[in-house]
Amino acid sequence: MLRLRWLTWDAKDTLLRLRQPVGDSYAAEARARGLQVPAAALSRSFREAYGAQSRRFPNYGRGQGLSSRQWWADVVQQTFVLSGVHDRAVLAAMAEKLYDDFCSADNWELLPGASQTLSRCQQRGFRMAVVSNFDQRLETILCQCHLRHYFDFVLTSEATGFAKPDGRIFQQALSLAGVPPGQAAHIGDDYARDYLAARALGMHSFLLRVAQQGEQPEVPPEHVLPTLGHLLARIEKV
Structure with a gap:
């Protein structure tokens, strides 16, 4: 027994x-909006943005009143900003779309x-x-x-x-x-x-x-x- x-x-x-590296998924989302951002650059920027956000707001910001959607929106937008994308409307739209996309078995x-x-x-x-x-x-x-x-x-x-x-x-x-x-x-x-x-x-x-x-x-x-x-x-x- x-x-x-x-x-x-x-x-x-x-x-x-993940089926593919984060940078590849982010680059594909950028291409869908007419932006050419190298996947390798996005991967590097993501690691930087994710690390900084995790240190500032542990556990997806639970203790600071953030939702995970807000937490990830900041990470996504900062990833693209570090990679040279600065259009606020486009950043917000990509952050929303990517948060939902990463719920999917796709x-x-x-x-x-x-x-x-x-x-x-x-x-x-x-x-x-x-x-x-x-x-x-x-x-x-x-x-x-x-x-x-x-x-x-x-x-x-x-x-x-x-x-x-x-x-x-x-x-x-x-x-x-x-x-x-x-x-x-x-x-x-x-x-x-x-x-x-x-x-x-x-x-x-x-x-x-x-x-x-x-x-x-x-x-x-x-x-x-x-x-x-x-x-x-x-x-x-x-």
Whole structure:
């Protein structure tokens, strides 16, 4: 009899990933409005704008009274401003359109084995939830990608006010699940935010490592997932 009863999952780059780089999507939106802005420049500007906004207004501005739509509008507009676009009306229109576009499965794809692994876990009797540093759109994205039905609940950093690796987001998940840490495992792709943060609370955790990640801290092999398809074999050894 397995001790584990619940599995919590990270979302982005664990179950779902963007179909193309952000800069490519932004460049396509600019082209639709007659603007030629290089995708590479937009990617660089996005990283700068996103980083600055995250430092100034953590958790999508939840503590400062911003909505995630406002938060992202600022990021999008600043991305284009840094790339040389200054027409306020065009900036506002692109920000609105891109916020909605990134709710769509047109911009997201499943990682290999995601649906099959979730289905097998469900068949084995595991209850499951999502714990993600994401905004309110995650529910819609999971529905669009036909994954939402696998999960009892979805916890985002915007909703809880806590972002991984803050253990309080995991504590909320355990409270909703009604299990002690030792009966839950978390699966994610980030060493600090997912793997270490869950273990710090006494949960089990598994680290998804994709081939292109490069050098990372040493993790016991039995905790590493080369693919999502390795999960159930790892769980059986807990």
